[in-house]
Amino acid sequence: MDKQLGIGLMSGTSLDGIDAVLIEIEGSSVNTKVKVIDSLTHEYESDVRHALKELCFPETASLEKICSMNMFLGRELGMLVNKLLDKASIGKEEVLFVSSHGQTIFHKPLGGxxxxxxxxxxxIGDLSMLSEITGITAVGDFRTADMSAGGQGAPLVSFVDYILFNNPYRSRAIQNIGGIGNVTYIPRNAQKDQVMSFDTGPGNxxxxxxxxxxxxSKQVYDKDGEIASKGNVNQKLLNKLMEHPYLKLRPPKTTGRELFGNSFVDSVMSNSSGLPSEDIVATVTAWTAKTIADSYSRFIESPSNSIDDVVIGGGGSYNPFLMEQLRRYLPNKTVYKHEDFQLSSNLKEAIAFAILGYHCLIGKSNQIPxxxxxxxxxxxxxxxHTQPQAFQQLSALRGNLH
Structure with a gap:
């Protein structure tokens, strides 16, 4: 199968913006090979971030707002793709597909x-709008297929983690720290059905x-962990946070803004009245690290399962205070960053969704039950695909597969 150009788009639960990556891809499953050609990041303006956050909560969302934002985001995604192609001096006719995770505004893994x-x-982030703006076949809305088969629709990146990090000699925990933390555990020399993955709890x-x-509202995140590094971890508040029921639930499990959004932060603030602001930030940062370590000891490690390497990705990997806390709570583990494996932590998830999209187009399963x-x-x-050219490119690819 010839090499193909594709674009991956990721907009995570942190609501900080969109990552776009242009890749060259060939092969499938464990034989997949990916080369990054170029990338671009678009930070959401404050009004867009605020509007998206409103949509994540029933009391502030409305059908009209959801409909409008779905199309608006599809257009924003498409315009970012076009900017990336201009930056890379690549014509749209050279690109087979663009694959978008979309912006999660609600995730309900369990029924009633x-x-x-x-x-x-x-x-949200309409695929037809994305395809029309770019003139390229668009792939997305991945989670619903897994949920149709009885899954929780997450974590999806475990399929890609298995491709990228499976090792015959080392057992690895691939830990993403985005808005939510999620881990993929890959035993040494693992088969697909030995892979375990779940959301560890809050990330950033x-x-x-x-x-x-x-x-x-002057800062939307703790850049370089500067605020946390000026504070002290409050053990009483940390112990209280560790009592959250989600942390005791057995995998498979997923979570999001529904559990750890504004209402939860309201309760954190009320439980920390009188503490210096820096101490609160230091404590919740340490909490993220401790939930990760606690998840490993509760649900992964056993006499027959060990973890040799922990590989950290996502925005949290750029927070030195958080990384310091992780190493403190994981004293007997080698803690790496994705960059140690020549992979950008910022771009990892965008690359992952490009890989998932490509597997969809070539008719290969792209999740791990x-x-x-x-x-x-x-x-x-x-x-x-809203334009004939995009359809014809995809038809040509599929013709080559037979």
Whole structure:
């Protein structure tokens, strides 16, 4: 199969912006090979970030706002793709696909007792708008296929972690710290069905919201962990945070802003009244690290399972205070960053969704049931091509597969 050019787009639960990466890709599953050609990041303006945050909560969301933002984000994603192509001096006719995770505004991994109260998830950023703006086949809405097969629709990147980090001699925990933290555990010389993955709990989400509040919206995150490094970890507050019920739930499990959003931060602030702001930030940062270490000891490590390497990715890997806390809580582990494996922590998830999108287009399953809880492997993703040229490119690819 010939090498193809594709673009991956990622907008995470941190609501900080969109990462776009142009890649060259060939092969499939463990034989997948990826080369990064170029990349671009677009930070959300404050009004867009605020509007997106409103959509994540039933009390501030509305059907009209969701409909409008779905199309607006599709257009924003498309315009970013066009800027990336201009930057790389690549014509759209050279690119086979653009693959978008979309912006999650609600994720409900478990159903209720009523007949119509079934699990579901909603990512916005319309694929038809994305395809029309770029003139390229668009792939997205990955989670729903996994949930249709009984999975929780997350974590999805475990499929890519297995491709990139499986090792015959080392057991690895691949830990992403975005808005939410999630881990993929890959035993040494693992088969796919031995891979385990779940959301460990909060990543940067709680830290970011507290920094936003204490700086009166002047900062949206703790750059380089500067605020946390000036404070002290308050053990009483940390112990209280570690009592959260989610942390005791057994995998497979996923979470998001529904559990660790504004209402949760309200309770953190009320439980920390009288503490210096720096101490609050230091404590919730240490909490993220401790939830990760606690998840490993509770759910992964056993007499038959060990962790040799911990590989940290996502925005949290650029926070020195958080990395220091991780090493403190994981004293017997070698803690790496994605950069130690020649992979950008910032771009990892955008690359991952490019890989997932490509597998969808070539008709290959692109999720790991043991990670998501699904009953069987599925091909995740929906495809949109609004222009004949994009359809013809995809048809030519599929013709070459037979």
């Amino acid at each position: 007792e009523k007949r119509m109260d079934v699990p579901g998830t909603l990512q 989400m709680v830290i970011d919201e507290i920094v936003y509040r204490i700086t009166e 043991s990670a998501t809880g699904a009953e069987n492997p599925v091909i995740m993703g929906k495809i949109s």
